[in-house]
Amino acid sequence: MVNGISETLMLIGETLIYPGAVFSFVVAIFTQWFRRKAYARMQNRMGPTYTGLAGTLQPFADYVKLFFKEDIVVIRGYAKLPAFLLALAIGALMAILLMLPISPYSVYAPYDIIVAAYLLIWPTLTLAALGFLTPSPYGALGSSRLLTLTIAYEVAFLISILTPVVLASRILGAQYSLYLSSIYSWLLWTNPVLVPLMVISLLTALISLQCKLLEKPFDIPEAEQEIVAGPFTEYSGPKLAFIIFIHDIEQYVNSLIIVFLFLGGVAPFVEGPLWAQILIVAIKYIIVVLVLTWIKAMVARFRVDQAIKMLWKYIVPLSLFALIVSTVI
Template sequence: MVLLTQWIARKVSARVMFRYGPIWVGPFGSLQPLADFLKLLAKEDLTNRLASRHMPIIVASLAVGSLTAIVLFTPLAPDPVAAPLDIIPVFYLLVWSAIAIAMVGMGAPNPYSSIGVGRYLALLASSEPALFASYLVPVILSSKLPSTLPEYSVMRTSLLSAAVWGASWVYAAIMAVALVAALLATMASLELKPFDIPEAEAEVYWGMFTEYGGPRLALIMFVLSTKKIVLLLLFTLFFLGGSAPFSYETSPVAAIIIIFLKYLALFVVMVVVDTIMPRFRPDQAIRFLWKYVFTLSFGAVLVASAV
């Protein structure tokens, strides 16, 4: 899935800029991400004298594990986990992956890395509260609908998100506000333009990952791609109706296909926006997230709790 989304992102962004994108390796260049990944793995593993040798690999591997574990709470898992308030450990796993990325950046000292980590932590502190608040809205509203599934769980929210939209115009209005806030907060959490201030190439070269190359860079890119997949999957399940109009019980294959198509449409939109948008200055990004995105998400949570 990581390699597939990488190929789609490169092809879509290339077409937006009137380029061809990957064309040589595999059909339509579909194996180019795999070739690039293997090329990085084959390079010599070098670190600078003051860098931590083992810590970045350990925390990056744990980040992949934490992000993969989130999928176990969704209906896409073969034997999904569902328990009351399991949204809390899911948020914890998301936070850990974000912290792990910052720790990887701090593992290789460099002026550009230090600036990138500082920007990333500021972006993290500004986007994560809005992200969690906006994702809580469908969790709260779905728990108000009649169901035998555990309350405040990812499973219940995923299966009832379409019903939340159709429950009443009040629920639909709250969900619309939360959707806008969640979309912007998700873009910030994934460092997509206009929020890619930690890796602003024209300003801080490669930001947090300036000192990394070879297998370490391959692992870092794998972590970032996995986070994008998981976070956009949660957005699809929580805000885009999940498998609706199909049901997992009656048409499991059709339900999975619908989720994939919705995810793919969302992913393409994100890639296009990331390609065409300019970048915020750091102060603009932080101010925008607190002034608008957090206000929308926090207000939506308060109203969702009150109705």
């Protein structure tokens, strides 16, 4: 319960400035720039160079451009409903930030990992709903592909992030809370028995996150050559800006969850100075983004049934194995 005016103000401040809207926007721009630059360099291209220092402001320019373009609503489509759903998805993603240790006043309660899990699924479902809200067959096809994939990778991702939470709760008493598990998770690496479990679930989490972000090899729902842009085909202007923003912010939030739950968060500097903690979290975050970009640059797209079979045959059982072992260990 929010007690008192000062805590309410604190909550609103966190929501609006740090780590909420303003800070997320900055990080989203940085992440998009970094990803584009790294991806381009891996393919021997230059990437963004024109706007700002080394093109750092290019994503910002893109956002501004999209934001002031005409919002075309196709016939028999919906104007306001998709925008509202997108706004809800952004809200859901930013709400997770409050549960992570990066916010100065984290909200947590026992078993809140389930709430976080629901909030994490929300944006994917919104993106899928977008496709169904247009009369375009590309939208509907892309959405049905997305939903079919969703079931596989959301399950895999949730199992993967549940493993450290279960371990931290059973061994370190984190009460199945995302915040407490994030704080204690680095201790799990000190126990040699748990390291294989952590490695397995880290791998499955990274792969399912790649799928969650609809990046290669899992960009099946928006495969340009087949179904234009899938669920997002009929969207333009501010809605497209929102969609791209959701993509960036999803990468930000999920990578942060991986940093805190698997990579130990502030690990070597648990007692250390604040600047060192911030630096180490930033470095770990960049490493996660870099690894995901590297996977993207390295592989080609799966066929849809290949992707689903791979997820159900290898990723889900592997992560489930880690989870089951972590509940009985």
